[in-house]
Amino acid sequence: MKIRVDLIGRNILMLSMLVFLFSACAQKITFLNSAVVPSAEGTITIKKGKNNNYNIDLDVKRLAEPGRLTPPKTVYVVWMETAERGVQNIGQLSTSTSTFSNMLSSSLKTVSPHKPTGFFITAEDDAKGNYPGMTVVLKTGPIDL
Template sequence: MNTKIQSTLTQNIFLCLIGIMTIFLFESCAKKIAFQASSIVPGAEGTVKVKKDNNSNYTIQVELSNLAEPGKLEPAMKTYVIWMETEQEPVKNIGQINSSSSLLSKRLKGSFETVSSIKPTKIFITAEDDGTIQYPGTHILTTASF
């Protein structure tokens, strides 16, 4: 009977270890990086979360707070554009946070999500007059390379 208890105990410990390793494996797949401080919008804060999915695509989630309306910047702009750098492409416009469509709320919070087949190495935000612009202006918020 002692061997049966030891065998069951060993199996339970083994299953617990597999469960813990699985949790750490999934947690390590997602990177969460904070934006660096900005002299243009000093109160702005935010994070970027990049996670590889089952199809080898990368989900990019941006969360922002205390980001001033683009029209209140000097010079005034119309929208914030989110850019991605990769090893294959130097820079790519991946979308915009448009304050007129309530994505940037009265509480100055906003979020953005997209999927890319290419792994990003850096994410940054600029204020622009045109959300479809192909080349970035002055960086408002940026992450370190990851």
């Protein structure tokens, strides 16, 4: 009986250590509530790779089509704030639905050599701009990696 209890305790300890190691490797950040698209929810997972780049995985749900905003826009653009390089355009979001759900969802996966300090999404007329417009749809708080 004592041997079985020791094995269970050791297995629980090993599992706890594995969960801690995996959670220490990646940080998940939630976007703040939006006044522009109140139903939108989003998260960003950031993981520093072996080569010191930052792997960024962004997921957003219930983001309205940009043409339905007031005023209507063409595209959503994701911006990353960094201490070294300021604000950078890291990509465009496109909304889609799955075959099993009518809920709009968007995702973006990218890699950056720069340490992020924050993220925000704007509605734009052009995806290739170097500077964000005024319609901020979602924003994170400050990020400390």
